[in-house]
Amino acid sequence: MLLANLWHVRKNAKTYRYRYIHEHAGKHKVIAADRVGLILLAAGRSERFGTSDKLAEQWRGKPLAQHAAQTLSALPFAAHLVVTSAGNASLFAHPFAVIENHGPERGQSHSIALGVGALKDRDIDACLIALADMPLVPSRHYSAMLNAFDSGVGAVIATANQGRLQVPALFARQYFDALLNLAGDAGARALLQGSESIACDAALLADFDRPEDFAS
Secondary structure: OHHHHHHHHHHHHHHHHHHHHHHOOOOOOEOOHHHEEEEEEEOOOOOOOOOOOHHHOEEOOEEHHHHHHHHHHOOOOOEEEEEEOHHHHHHOOOOEEEEEOOOHHHOHHHHHHHHHHHHOOOOOOEEEEEEOOOOOOOHHHHHHHHHHOEOOOOOEEEEEEOOEEEEEEEEEHHHHHHHHOOOOOOOOHHHHOOOEEEEOOHHHHOOOOOHHHHHO
């Protein structure tokens, strides 16, 4: 049923996009950051890191999670949400609003659903999903994603990492229901297939999973 729902969401979105492009050729509408809600995912269980919490681990003078948070806090999103465990809530300051995930064993999809659930009644056009364990993604990449998103059409804008599509990713409102109904730890991967994308240097997309990653 979930796969069927995802197929219909993607099929309807592509049909609408095709019709809109041919009716409004040359009228690309870049989405403003204040029409986007940010969801920063920070509730992973750090199973490959050992017994300590990688997001609280010091790297270049501050906890790992604060690097991505600081980059994203400078962008004027309509909302800055972070989905994290209760133990890590203190890592995030204004402008972030904390959503506590009490079921991290349910996978990344549960964190996404918590974030989208908190945004769905807001007057926004899209949501941006980013990861707190990716400290090197630059502000210019997020800005490029916003510039590529056509607010008149609605779309998914993924990040291209040497041909592989991944988060950070930008999702139009029409995908919110599908995001709410994801399951497991694959996150939103199924919705990224066939989407438009913005390339980013693989080195900047490094996610910190093991103690040796902190050596850089």
